[in-house]
Amino acid sequence: MKNMMHSKTGLIVILAIFIVFSLLSARLFNGVRIDLTEGQLYTLTDETQKILSELESTVTLKLYFSEKATAELPGLRTYAHRIKELLEEYENLADGKLKVAFVDPIPFSEEEDEASAAGLQGVPVGIRGDEIYFGLVGTNDNDGEEVISFFQPDKEQFVEYELTKLIYNLSNPELPVVGIVSGININGGFDYMTRQRQPAWVVMQQMEDLFDVRPLADDIDEIDAEIDILLLVHPKNLSQQMLFAIDQFVMKGGRALIFVDPFAEADQPPAPMAATASRRSDLAPLLSKWGVTLEDGHIVGDFANSLVVNMGGGRNPVRHIGLLGLDANGFNNNDVVMAGLESINLASVGILKSLEGATTTIMPLIQSSTESQPLAASLLNELQNPEALMESFAPTGEQYTLAARITGPANSAFPKGVEIEEQEAVAEEPDAGAADAEPVKVKRLLVPEVVKSDNINVIVVADTDVLTDRLWVQVQQFFGQRVISPWADNAGFLVNALENLAGNEDLINIRSRGRFSRPFTKVEELRRHAEEQFLAQQQVLQDRLQETEAKLLELEQMRGDGDSAILSEEQELELARFQDEKIKIRKELRDVQHQLDRDIESLGAELKMINIFLVPLLLTLLLVLMRFIRKRVA
């Protein structure tokens, strides 16, 4: 040993030790790590562990990763390595119910055919353009198959949710059944403007991946027992028997997710020439029994959460206080449904209020900011310019409930049943002459099975537009494929709510992990503050303009019936003053606008200076000071 430390052999031994240890440590010490991230992004959750330990049937996972073809992509290889380890951890936790295999689909091999047949995405890389695969195929005993077509490294935060969901779905192959009753064309329809069939809304597609979605007829008097969750979108003019059916479904413990709206923008008249019908949802008889009401004829104007819309045609973008983009500040983060959602966009949202003496508990899920005010929904009918909404806007300082969870005891809306009129059942062999006769109507009494429920379970959202594509997703056609890129979590909210109501709370908690976007809140605050000032100032300036105009009109009237083509001297002076004033006001408005950007720019510049020069400067001063002291001492 002593000799080794004094000879060149020692150096060679050290080199060997270094290489062997570096290579071995990567293989020996698997999975020992400390997760310092907020929310433990890289540690398997209790929920995953619970789902894994409760697996009912055996699930097989095959990870396809192109080992050879990715030799030059260490980043992707590292990620693949992590996925492998993660899967091994899953395997360990599942107590034999989960089998994991790793496959390298070499080009032109059987494995490659398998991978592409299963729907995995081959991505061409390198000069030769070899296709690489990095996906997962999961199967269960009943030939059920679920696929992750490609693991995208930038979605690492969600990988646990994706994997656990896949395993859960395979182990519980029966999807929860969602019954839909919709007053708008959520499933697509005919657009008279373009004369084309419209595709179904993207939320439908998202739901169909996770649920067994069944549209329900709107004239039934009982909802099928197979339905786990009832989804009502923009209920409008529902028949008595349908209301009765919904009431009984909820009374019997069925879960319901309801989207109502004081002004459903997507509720377009069927033909452009058709008379403008009411765009308001109507479910008041049931909601009132559940202790909540949708405030009639009002939408929420919310400045702090308002979105800026592009007006097109070279006009400046304009703030729209009826079009809201809410973030976690407006969400009830204690509710699993909202957990992990970052932003939800809503349009012309209504206000939910709990009724006095309600027996139920109304828990807000989404709330507006304190800079809100109820506005008349009728304003939207003829709205040309969103700025018009600002004219009489005066925040009340109150937060309004935009979505709520309703639980607790409630009574049926039809304790005595409901009498309905319906067409008599047609006799098997009708008389030849009877075909032309008026159908005979008969009355029938529907008797409720349950008049009082101990615990209803309903989520109500005061907006239906939240589900429309335009508020949350961009859909593009890409080589005949429909590529969707979400820019808000509207679908996440819907799916969370359905999953929660379906009882899969474990899965929801996994979804709720990880914050990938951490914006500069300070800068946003500055921007909003500047805009508020701008608007306040704009209001003052516009008032001044109006005043001037009124003055001018007054002068006009005072002059009487004289020659109206010639202005009096006084009027001319007033006109000149008016024009000067207008120019001045315009300039002031521009200045305010500039100030808005300037505050943010100067913050950036200040921070740059502080970070680059402050400490170096202090250090230099310290050094000079020390030299000085030393000299004095010497």
Added chain:
Amino acid sequence: MMGTGIIMRRELASYFTTPLAYIFIVIFLMMSGVFTFYLGRFFERGQADLISFFNFIPWLYLILVPAIAMRLWSEERKSGTIELLMTLPVTVVQAVLGKFLAAWLFIGVALLLTFPVWVTVNYLGEPDNGVILASYLGSWLMAGGFLAIGSCVSATTKSQVVAFILTLVICFLFVAAGFPMVLDAFTEWAPLWMIDGISSLSFLTHFDAISRGVIDLRDLLYFLIMTVCWLTATTIVINIKKAD
């Protein structure tokens, strides 16, 4: 152990008696600021994290750590003070360790003085401070690796310039080991395990892993092995040179 402590304190004190150390820190801080704000576009990105800062740290080290490491042994050898050092009641291992620790702590101080960027990001938004802590730890460990290499190279030569350039080249190879340009040279003929092995030697691979906020035992071990092996090599080199 006593010897190590004494050497470390003596070395550390010597750093701060010359303006050179201050100049080094000032350059480090200013460059990191410029990289973060201009190349990394920290403010324009609008995201409350320190990715723009930590992305450039390995490249800053590439210039600045060899500059610190070059004088560790070459200077002593050139001026002949190494003989004096060897007459003191400390072993070579203690001296190597003491000098290394002093330089490592010095870099640690420089790293700590970048705190304004941490304050800034906390002022602007709500960053994940666990991730930032891990990244700082990772970058300090990486500095240790760089420094150990520099220590060994410095022991082999009397010329500080040669030590600087050689250290820079070796460190660059370790940083770039995971890059396609290095792996290209191997992909045609080497087996996969060897290519993986080479890319696993990269400083960047391990630093990136830590700076995600997860401290994996393997990444820690990598930096530890790197440092210990190069420091052992330093000891051997000094022993051999002493015998010459």
